[in-house]
Amino acid sequence: MDSVALYCTAGLIAGAVYWFICVLGPAERKGKRASDLSGGSISAEKVKDNYNQYWSFFRKPKEIESAEKVPDFVDTFYNLVTDIYEWGWGQSFHFSPHVPGKSDKDATRIHEEMAVDLIKVKPGQKILDAGCGVGGPMRAIAAHSKAQVTGITINEYQVQRAKLHNKKAGLDSLCNVVCGNFLKMPFDENTFDGAYSIEATCHAPKLEEVYSEIFRVMKPGSLFVSYEWVTTEKYRDDDEEHKDVIQGIERGDALPGLRSYADIAVTAKKVGFEVVKEKDLAKPPSKPWWNRLKMGRIAYWRNHVVVVILSAIGVAPKGTVDVHKMLFKTADYLTRGGETGIFSPMHMILCRKPEKASE
Numbered sequence: 413m414d415s416v417a418l419y420c421t422a423g424l425i426a427g428a429v430y431w432f433i434c435v436l437g438p439a440e441r442k443g444k445r446a447s448d449l450s451g452g453s454i455s456a457e458k459v460k461d462n463y464n465q466y467w468s469f470f471r472k473p474k475e476i477e478s479a480e481k482v483p484d485f486v487d488t489f490y491n492l493v494t495d496i497y498e499w500g501w502g503q504s505f506h507f508s509p510h511v512p513g514k515s516d517k518d519a520t521r522i523h524e525e526m527a528v529d530l531i532k533v534k535p536g537q538k539i540l541d542a543g544c545g546v547g548g549p550m551r552a553i554a555a556h557s558k559a560q561v562t563g564i565t566i567n568e569y570q571v572q573r574a575k576l577h578n579k580k581a582g583l584d585s586l587c588n589v590v591c592g593n594f595l596k597m598p599f600d601e602n603t604f605d606g607a608y609s610i611e612a613t614c615h616a617p618k619l620e621e622v623y624s625e626i627f628r629v630m631k632p633g634s635l636f637v638s639y640e641w642v643t644t645e646k647y648r649d650d651d652e653e654h655k656d657v658i659q660g661i662e663r664g665d666a667l668p669g670l671r672s673y674a675d676i677a678v679t680a681k682k683v684g685f686e687v688v689k690e691k692d693l694a695k696p697p698s699k700p701w702w703n704r705l706k707m708g709r710i711a712y713w714r715n716h717v718v719v720v721i722l723s724a725i726g727v728a729p730k731g732t733v734d735v736h737k738m739l740f741k742t743a744d745y746l747t748r749g750g751e752t753g754i755f756s757p758m759h760m761i762l763c764r765k766p767e768k769a770s771e
């Protein structure tokens with residue numbers, strides 16, 4: 413081969429690798445490229461150890477049950493997955509019903525706007541986002557309602573990402589983000605005119621603790637809506653396949669234990685809320701939320717090749733391949749949970765804090 417052909421071939425290969433990693437790679441809403449994958453607040457050399465540590469929680473189930481350790485374990489999980497989520501899913505870390513004729517991005521926004529419409533807030537009022545991730549929902553909700561949103565997340569890396577995105581979107585005057593534990597929030601009682609939580613309270617070891625903390629910081633008469641991860645009435649714990657699917661979902665999503673749909677309203681009432689409405693938003697006529705996961709399968713294979721190459725050449729931290737493999741399997745468990753109807757990530761509960769505290 414003469415030198416011109418050699419240069420052309422090398423140029424083509426370099427171009428193809430760039431296209432594969434940087435053009436095909438980024439999340440649907442650009443912001444994270446495959447070449448930017450990191451371990452969040454964990455230094456690159458410690459990603460693999462932290463991944464092993466994450467799994468050790470499941471090897472010692474007693475530790476999971478010990479409630480004080482859960483926030484740390486959830487924090488480790490989000491250091492490991494936040495960049496991969498942003499890269500492969502976008503800035504909203506939740507599901508939404510498929511809406512025929514609408515893109516995933518629009519379906520996600522519709523699901524988020526529904527939450528703030530339910531809590532009936534006015535422009536300028538203060539609302540809480542309990543478990544805000546990198547703030548995808550917060551920005552959609554602030555833009556839609558013009559309310560002042562304060563988000564809280566246990567993960568410092570997510571706070572940095574959320575603040576960066578808020579600024580880029582020109583929404584930093586409406587959106588505020590703090591790092592903290594939603595089981596013990598740094599806010600005074602009766603602070604917020606409303607509150608919402610999207611697919612986040614499932615990380616709390618005891619739902620009662622997070623609900624009572626949200627109740628405390630809300631003003632009397634204000635509304636709270638949550639999209640909960642639950643097992644449905646179809647789940648049977650004497651069915652081995654059901655148990656396997658639910659355990660797979662718990663392990664791949666840092667959950668101390670999925671709750672039954674029946675426990676949600678009971679807990680809300682126990683902490684003092686009035687239950688205004690409760691509905692599983694995954695039920696027909698809603699179209700399957702797991703469609704997006706299923707449709708993405710080819711992209712996940714492609715992503716896996718990208719992650720393997722980037723780890724091998726030292727661009728991505730070594731443990732990234734393990735984390736990606738775990739998510740790959742989790743996508744399958746979640747799809748099975750949706751298809752069998754034993755699991756829902758969008759059991760909606762709308763509650764009011766009474767005007768007067770009950771005796």
Ligand SMILES: C=C(CC[C@@H](C)[C@H]1CC[C@H]2C3=CC[C@H]4[C@H](C)[C@@H](O)CC[C@]4(C)[C@H]3CC[C@]12C)C(C)C
Nearest residue numbers: 496497500501505506611665712715739740742743
């Ligand atoms: C509410 C939670 C998170 C829900 C979802 C946002 C995430 C659950 C599983 C995640 C993913 C699975 C497969 C990944 C894929 C292998 C990778 O190539 C690209 C990212 C994924 C699609 C990733 C994206 C986010 C999820 C869908 C929980 C944690 C309570």
Ligand SMILES: C[S@@+](CC[C@H](N)C(=O)[O-])C[C@H]1O[C@@H](n2cnc3c(N)ncnc32)[C@H](O)[C@@H]1O
Nearest residue numbers: 504505506543544545565566593594610612615
């Ligand atoms: C699946 S993500 C959802 C994020 C966001 N609601 C969204 O839909 O994009 C769950 C969020 O809950 C947060 N979280 C979990 N446990 C928490 C805790 N104890 N205190 C504060 N945030 C917590 C995580 O840090 C993460 O941001």
